[in-house]
Amino acid sequence: MTLPAHDLETERAHLTASRTALRRMRERAEALFSTGENVAGDAYAAETLGRTLSRRVAELADDPNTPLFFGRLRFADSDHHIGRRHVVDAVGEPMVLDWRAPISTAFYRASARDRRGVNTRRRFGFSGGVLTSFEDEHLDRGEELGTASRILTAEIERPRVGPMRDIVATIQPEQDELVRAELGDSICVQGAPGTGKTAVGLHRAAYLLYVHRERLRRSGVLIIGPNRAFLSYISAVLPALGEVEVAQTTVDELIAAVAVRGTDAPEVAALKHDGRMATVLHRALWGNVRKPDAPIVVSDGSYRWRIAEEPLRRVVDEARREGLPYGTGRERVRARVVGLLQRQSEARRGDSPGDPWLRRMGRAKPVTDFLDAVWPAVTAEGLVFGLFSGADTLGRAAGDLLTEAERERLLWTKPARSAKATRWSAADAVLIDEAAGLIERPSGFGHVVVDEAQDLSPMQCRAIARRSEHGSITLLGDLAQGTAPWAATDWAESLRHLGKPDTPVVPLTMGFRVPAAVVELANRLLPALAVDVPEARSLRHDGELTVREAPDVDAAAVGEVRAALAHEGSIAVIAADAATERLHAALAAAGVPAAGVDDQTARVAVVPASLVKGLEYDHVVVVEPAQIVAAEPRGLHRLYVVLTRAVSRLAIVHATPLPAPLSPFSPVDQGQTVVL
């Protein structure tokens, strides 16, 4: 299609004018920022205003390589450019509408059958920030390109370099429904590899912040990812969408109340992550509460007051029944005991004692001694320490819940002298967090996005549940990619542990990353993975798949890297963790030094199989799949993850036979490049 030249010129002029307008908006925000202190009434207001304005300045940053708008909608009576943020001209007239604005929904969802009032949808093609083309769909004439759009395909097939980028220009209708789900709605997305789960989660966070800015600024939005390498890979997406204040963390960091200096044997860690431990901790904690068996006698200097056993029992029973966190319950008992003293004092003196008297009574030794006896102060570390250092304590809390062998497994053979001196493991940290949550409720977030959620243990789910009790969650994952020993095999259980049992599970199956032939190869593993998930499909019919048997896999891997260097885009050599050092050396010796997983700008990286989850590279060289499978109990799941990282080309090199589900690889294919 040849484009009307003047149309393109007009669009370019609108782009230039919008850029100028954005610059003016930014200058205005900067000017306000510098005078903010003078206009705000007090220090607190000044700080709040300063923060708001500095965020606004950051939001309005313009990246010359990122198109300011990517679409245009023509309705019968209006016409809008759609972009990454609102841009208004000098008199406040909109020049670009934010993709999250209600009108923009039509850009993603309108179809010839359901036009949503749209006559024409235009998509723009850019090259290095320069507007080079556009494509029109005259929906009013029944024209619709769908995924046949050339601009859409080019965007999806664009080679990857560096960190993840946003997909606002090409969000697909089924993704958009998830992105724009109501704030109150929790959702669980079961998505095959590369179907855009991470992208959906991040865009949903940006969308919710736009629609519920004030509410979520107070309560916050949290993104939880599997590891730091993953977080750094996704870290640029939200700022590119103008959202600079979203916390991004791993579960381990989220619950890092103690320093982790110890390790557990795998079977011990698995048991500590088991959901039964929640009951064990609950019982151990509440087992500290005793029935009062003596009166309290307390003097205020003038009088001696006495509270009999019976009212004390009632106070403790009532506080127990209220279902408060343990620490709050203890303070409630203290307050009620003081209340009983107050009433006696009022009866005797005829007037109410003042606050200082009440405070003094609350701290009086007989009152504190009473509390220590019937509702002792407990720390989270102390609770877990007590549980694993004494067979009696563990037996009382877990006698009928854990088998004797399981209890044996949990007990330390040589406990440290104190909780403080204990070398806590990562699994202990999860238990300590659970205990801390029983003692005092942590503050929660308005919305939590959890990526790679299939790898969360029941206890980790509970840690997240505590932080989203009054908010909603977006759970993203793929049961087929579960590699943790406690990985979920069905979502219902995870959702129950997350405290959101009624959350709908929505599948995504259309892949945007992995070429069709690679998806077909990876799908061969699915029957062996023992999970009930829909097969992945692929939008991409480009790509290359090579399977090469070679006696020297290192040399073969170097050869594949050299071949990949002839193409554009990132290259990763993915191997069992134990083989990565050797491959680094082989590549360096061949004059192609490679970076590690942390360097996202590197052209070539060697990445251990255990860290590649969630990442993607244009060209992937998988070294010795059988070794990847053999390295861990859920090795086939790991291999499924590894095989689905490639955007354009996948080469598998092996000396030992391929794992059963992959072999026999068709003899025609074996040793050859299959160009797809």
Ligand SMILES: Nc1ncnc2c1ncn2[C@@H]1O[C@H](COP(=O)(O)OP(=O)(O)OP(=O)(O)O)[C@@H](O)[C@H]1O
């Ligand atoms: N609508 C879209 N338009 C363009 N690119 C897309 C779209 N949806 C997803 N992608 C791209 O496809 C790739 C895979 O997306 P993403 O990483 O979000 O998938 P995922 O489902 O989280 O994958 P995994 O299961 O491997 O973690 C990314 O490069 C993403 O930008």
